Amino acid sequence: MALNKQENKMITVTNLSKVYNGTSVLNIEHLEIPRGQSFGLVGNNGAGKTTFFSLLLDLIQPTTGNVFNNEITVSQSENWKPFTSSFIDESFLIGYLTPEEYFNFVGELRNRNKADVSTFLQNFDEFFNGEILGRKKYLRDLSKGNQKKVGIVAALIGDPEVVILDEPFANLDPSTQIRLKALIKELTSNSDMTVLISSHDLIHVTEVCERIVVLDKGHVVNDIKTSEATLKELEQYFAGAAVKVKEEQEKDSIETQA
Amino acid sequence: MFKHFISLQWKAFFRSASFGKSLGLKIFMAFIAIYFALVFLILGIGLYPLLKEAFPEEDPLQIVNRFLLVYLVLELVMRSALQSLPVMTVKPLLALPVSKGKVVNYVLLRSLLSFFNFLPLLLFVPFAVFTWHETGLPALSMFAWTVAVIGLILSVNYINFLLKKKFADDIKTILPYTLIALIFYGLERFEIFSITEFFGAGLNYVLEMPFLALLPLLLAFALFKWNQAMLKSRFYLDESLKGKVTEAKSQDFEWLRRFGGIAPFLQLDLKLIWRNKRPKTLIFISLLIMGYGLIFYPNDSYQNMPAIFVFVGIFMTGIFMINFGQFIPAWDSSYYSMMMAQNIPLKQYLNSKAALVTFSIVIITILTTPYVYFGYDILLINIVCALYNIGINVPVLLFSGSFNRKRIELEKSPVMNYQGTGAAQWLVGLPLLILPILIFWLLNKFFSFEVAVTTLAALGFLGIIFRNLIFDAIVQSYKKNKYAMINGFKQTGE
Numbered sequence: 001m002a003l004n005k006q007e008n009k010m011i012t013v014t015n016l017s018k019v020y021n022g023t024s025v026l027n028i029e030h031l032e033i034p035r036g037q038s039f040g041l042v043g044n045n046g047a048g049k050t051t052f053f054s055l056l057l058d059l060i061q062p063t064t065g066n067v068f069n070n071e072i073t074v075s076q077s078e079n080w081k082p083f084t085s086s087f088i089d090e091s092f093l094i095g096y097l098t099p100e101e102y103f104n105f106v107g108e109l110r111n112r113n114k115a116d117v118s119t120f121l122q123n124f125d126e127f128f129n130g131e132i133l134g135r136k137k138y139l140r141d142l143s144k145g146n147q148k149k150v151g152i153v154a155a156l157i158g159d160p161e162v163v164i165l166d167e168p169f170a171n172l173d174p175s176t177q178i179r180l181k182a183l184i185k186e187l188t189s190n191s192d193m194t195v196l197i198s199s200h201d202l203i204h205v206t207e208v209c210e211r212i213v214v215l216d217k218g219h220v221v222n223d224i225k226t227s228e229a230t231l232k233e234l235e236q237y238f239a240g241a242a243v244k245v246k247e248e249q250e251k252d253s254i255e256t257q258a
Numbered sequence: 259m260f261k262h263f264i265s266l267q268w269k270a271f272f273r274s275a276s277f278g279k280s281l282g283l284k285i286f287m288a289f290i291a292i293y294f295a296l297v298f299l300i301l302g303i304g305l306y307p308l309l310k311e312a313f314p315e316e317d318p319l320q321i322v323n324r325f326l327l328v329y330l331v332l333e334l335v336m337r338s339a340l341q342s343l344p345v346m347t348v349k350p351l352l353a354l355p356v357s358k359g360k361v362v363n364y365v366l367l368r369s370l371l372s373f374f375n376f377l378p379l380l381l382f383v384p385f386a387v388f389t390w391h392e393t394g395l396p397a398l399s400m401f402a403w404t405v406a407v408i409g410l411i412l413s414v415n416y417i418n419f420l421l422k423k424k425f426a427d428d429i430k431t432i433l434p435y436t437l438i439a440l441i442f443y444g445l446e447r448f449e450i451f452s453i454t455e456f457f458g459a460g461l462n463y464v465l466e467m468p469f470l471a472l473l474p475l476l477l478a479f480a481l482f483k484w485n486q487a488m489l490k491s492r493f494y495l496d497e498s499l500k501g502k503v504t505e506a507k508s509q510d511f512e513w514l515r516r517f518g519g520i521a522p523f524l525q526l527d528l529k530l531i532w533r534n535k536r537p538k539t540l541i542f543i544s545l546l547i548m549g550y551g552l553i554f555y556p557n558d559s560y561q562n563m564p565a566i567f568v569f570v571g572i573f574m575t576g577i578f579m580i581n582f583g584q585f586i587p588a589w590d591s592s593y594y595s596m597m598m599a600q601n602i603p604l605k606q607y608l609n610s611k612a613a614l615v616t617f618s619i620v621i622i623t624i625l626t627t628p629y630v631y632f633g634y635d636i637l638l639i640n641i642v643c644a645l646y647n648i649g650i651n652v653p654v655l656l657f658s659g660s661f662n663r664k665r666i667e668l669e670k671s672p673v674m675n676y677q678g679t680g681a682a683q684w685l686v687g688l689p690l691l692i693l694p695i696l697i698f699w700l701l702n703k704f705f706s707f708e709v710a711v712t713t714l715a716a717l718g719f720l721g722i723i724f725r726n727l728i729f730d731a732i733v734q735s736y737k738k739n740k741y742a743m744i745n746g747f748k749q750t751g752e
Contacts, residue, residue, distance in 0.1 A: 057599040061741045081601040091748065092596035094526070096533040096668065108522040109601045136507070138533070 010035040010162060010194045011056065015065035018051055018218075026051045026218040028065075033196070035161075038188040040209030040226075041198040042234065044241065047215040049198040050088065053166050056196070057086055069162060085110070086164035087151035095140030099132045099150050102139060103157065110158025117157065124153050127179050144171045152180065156187070163187075165197045169204050177204065184208045202238070206231040216241070263364045291373055298377050302384035306392060319389050319403075319465075323458035326407070330414055331439065333378070337418040341374050362489045366482060369415060378411050395465065402468030406461065409474025416481035423488060523610030530589055531582075534668035537589060540581045544618070547577040548626055555632035564707060565699040567636060568714070571643030572651070572694055574626060578618035579647055583655035584686060586611050587736075591665040591747035598744060604733045612652050612729075619647050635707070642715045646694050649721025653728045658686040660735040663746030 011033040018026040026048040033039050041049050054060045056067055058074040066073050069080040086092070094102055107117035121133065131146050139147060148171050155163055168184075169177050185208060187193050199205045205212055206226055214222035214237065222237065224230055309318035383404060390400040421435070445451040464470045511525045531537040551570055560566045573580075582589075587607075590597055597607070623644040630637040694714060701710035721728065736743075 057595075059595050059598060059741075059744050078603065081599070084599075085601075086599050088595065088599075091593055092599070094593045094596070096529060097526075101529070105522055105526060106600070 008034045010037070010070060011196075012068040012071075013056075013065070014068075016052075016055060016062055016067060017064045018048075018055060018060065019063040024218055026055070028052070028218075028220055031213070031220065033194060035194055036188065036192045037194055037211055038184065038209045039194070039196045040205035040212040041196065041215060042200070042202060042205055042212060043198075043215035044238070046217070048218040049215060050166055051218075052215070053086070053088060053164050053196070053198065056164060057084070057088070059088075080162075082110070083161040084164070085155045085158070085160040085162070086166075087148075087155040087168070088164070088166045090144075090147055090151070092151055092154075093139050093147055096138055098136070098138055099142075100134075102150060103154055106154045106157050110160075112158050120157060121153070127153065127176065127183065129175065145173055145176070148172060149176065159191075159193075161192065162194045163196070165195070167199060168197055169199050169201050181208050202231060202234045206234065260360070260364050263361070294377060295380055298380040299384065302381040303388065305381070305385045306388040310392075317393070319393070319395075320458065320462075322385065323461040324454050326410070326461065327454050327457040330410055333374075333411070334414050334418060334421075337374055337414065338422060341372060341415075341418060358490055359486075362486055365489065366416075366419075366485055369419070370412070372415070375411060375415055379408070382407050398468050399465045402464050402471035403461065406464045406471040406474045409471065409476075409478050412478040413474060413481055416478065416485050419485055420481065420488065423492075517610075517613065519606050520610035520613055523607055524614060527589075527610065527614050530668070536666065536668055537582065540578060543581060544578040544622065547574060548622060550574050551626065551629050551632075551636070555629060555636060564635065564639065564702060564710075565695050567639045568643060568695050568698045569691065571640045572647060572691055575619050575623050575640060575644040576647040576651060576690075578622065579615045579651060579655065580690065582618070583611075583615050583652065584658070585662065585666055586656060586659040587743070588659075588662045588664060588666045588747065589668070592668070594747045595744055598740060604736050605729060608656055608729060608732060608736070612656060615652055615655075616648050619644050619652075638711060642711050642718070643694070645718030645722075646714050647718070649718030649725075650694075651690050653721060653725070653732060654689055655686060656729075657732045657735060660732065660739045660743070663742060665747045665749060 009032055011031075013028055013031040015030070016026065016028045017024060025046075041052065043049055051060070055062055056069070056074065058067075062075065066075065068074070069084060072080045074080050094105070097105065103117050103121060104114055107113070107120075112120070128149060132142075132149060139150060142150070148168070152165060152168055155165065168180060172180065181204060184195055184197070188195050188210075197205065197209065210226055212222075212224045212226055212230065212234070213220055214224075214234070224233065305322070306318050309316075309321055313321060386400050386404045386407075389395065390397060421432075442453045446453060511528055514521045514524045514528070517524055531541065551574060554560050554566060554570050587594065587597075623640060626640055627637060629640065694717075697717075698710045698714055701713055
């Protein structure tokens with residue numbers, strides 16, 4: 001893959017929409033994510049975060065529009081796969097493998113041999129906290145949090161250029177959350193890796209991401225370059241959203257009463 | 259409370275994700291059920307006259323009494339294969355104010371409504387009425403007899419669940435029971451002690467002393483209580499959670515590395531087969547089916563019908579291919595999104611599946627060479643069938659796999675497990691088995707055995723030669739169906 005150094009765009013989304021049974025769940029006119037950015041996606045349930053990520057990975061078919069990953073149309077070619085990795089949910093784990101076997105399997109898919117993988121895993125001793133490697137357990141027998149750790153680390157094998165993590169902080173214990181934040185910061189500051197994460201936790205995203213996009217019912221309602229004020233801004237937005245919902249409900253109930 | 263349970267199950271049935279899709283299967287099962295009901299009813303009405311005609315000297319009721327035990331044992335075997343305890347999702351109920359006893363009772367009582375309990379009634383009630391009419395035995399005696407038989411059938415119903423719970427944990431526990439059955443069979447065979455006569459005599463006492471009919475009912479009730487106690491003791495979350503954790507052994511299958519690009523997938527598939535209940539059982543089934551030839555080859559009536567041997571050949575050498583292949587790629591359903599998002603070229607993935615299945619065909623073909631004892635023709639047919647399987651049937655199965663939409667839970671037992679079965683599985687059987695038999699039969703009839711064998715072999719070779727082209731077409735089909743497959747494999751629940 002000849003990468004044009006001048007080219008700054010990593011992911012471009014144009015006119016992207018997804019409609020399920022007449023209900024539009026995602027509608028993004030244009031979004032560009034430059035190379036090396038740490039990109040955060042926030043929004044309430046049903047805002048379209050997972051739909052967006054699934055579209056980036058060509059796991060669902062867009063109703064309209066296209067996703068370009070390094071100028072490759074993801075729904076038409078498979079050539080984006082070698083440099084893109086992801087962890088969306090437990091359907092990305094193979095339950096009957098041990099963590100080591102899973103890492104090696106993913107490593108092989110990304111042209112890393114066993115020695116490469118074990119060297120790579122040495123960086124994560126602290127992250128794993130002794131609960132993953134050498135425990136003689138299959139992935140299906142690990143707790144949700146530990147499964148998540150495995151999925152996240154597996155997504156980092158093989159120096160991918162784009163890493164997509166859906167809700168990486170959910171289900172993790174506090175120590176691991178802190179370690180994960182440090183890890184993501186380190187990855188994006190020391191390399192050209194583009195990291196896309198989604199989260200419900202505003203504090204985590206503002207700490208980790210340079211840029212935060214707020215989705216609401218499938219639309220981009222805010223696109224913020226993270227600064228000191230971002231967390232406040234987001235909190236106000238979501239508090240406002242909560243108030244708005246409450247008002248609407250009250251309005252509805254008044255109308256129904258009337 | 260039972261009202262709630264019934265409504266829950268009703269909803270679970272009609273709202274399940276695959277309801278519409280598996281409706282065809284359910285209708286098919288309903289037809290089979292109606293067919294069996296009719297057979298039993300006709301048999302029940304006709305049993306008395308038939309027995310009277312076949313054994314004019316004996317009392318039909320006596321014959322039935324003697325064979326009842328054998329019937330019950332057969333029914334138990336059949337039930338253990340087909341009937342399972344009505345399932346309720348217990349987990350969400352554990353934390354709710356629902357008493358355990360009620361849930362357990364509901365499940366156990368509901369099992370009484372099983373089709374398997376109605377079926378024998380269709381047989382025994384008409385027979386009892388007929389016997390009463392013909393022999394002029396007191397109505398009370400025949401009524402007591404019927405009650406006793408029903409009691410025994412219900413006992414079988416609950417024995418089945420008891421045994422199933424035991425065997426579910428460890429299949430080896432079935433051995434002592436088989437041994438006891440064999441001992442009784444031996445005693446009967448060598449006329450030392452006849453358990454069936456003993457049992458028949460017991461039923462005769464019921465005819466004489468109708469109140470004895472309460473004994474089988476009491477037995478059924480005792481078994482009900484036993485089931486109840488056992489289910490109650492298992493009514494904990496950790497019961498379903500514990501025991502699952504087995505110590506994992508890392509295996510590498512390093513020797514597979516020589517297969518190059520497809521090695522990681524082959525390793526994965528071997529682990530899939532070895533570490534999961536359902537695919538693992540397929541291995542044992544495949545080994546068992548290798549004995550299939552013994553039924554056909556020594557039989558004189560088939561000697562002039564080599565087309566039958568083609569069926570045996572395709573089936574025997576391809577048994578693993580059929581069993582494993584029909585659920586490609588549903589075996590990988592629980593992590594199919596990952597497979598689609600990872601750096602995996604589809605062609606390599608399919609090639610590895612084809613390699614695994616081909617490997618199994620070669621192994622089985624080698625293992626079945628001793629059938630040469632029944633003639634060189636048979637060996638020849640088997641080898642040709644293996645070639646046809648490799649060249650034609652493997653691509654056919656892989657292609658039909660792109661129409662698989664149903665998730666498979668790897669840890670469930672495969673016996674009467676229709677999970678993952680859809681129209682694709684039924685349709686693919688046609689070209690798989692019928693086509694080669696038809697080709698062979700026609701050519702053998704109008705030309706010669708040699709022409710027929712050569713044609714099948716040639717077709718297999720053509721498939722192998724053009725494999726690359728064929729696989730490109732299959733990959734297109736997988737690409738086209740990708741989104742529907744990902745979506746279908748995500749649907750859990752029956």
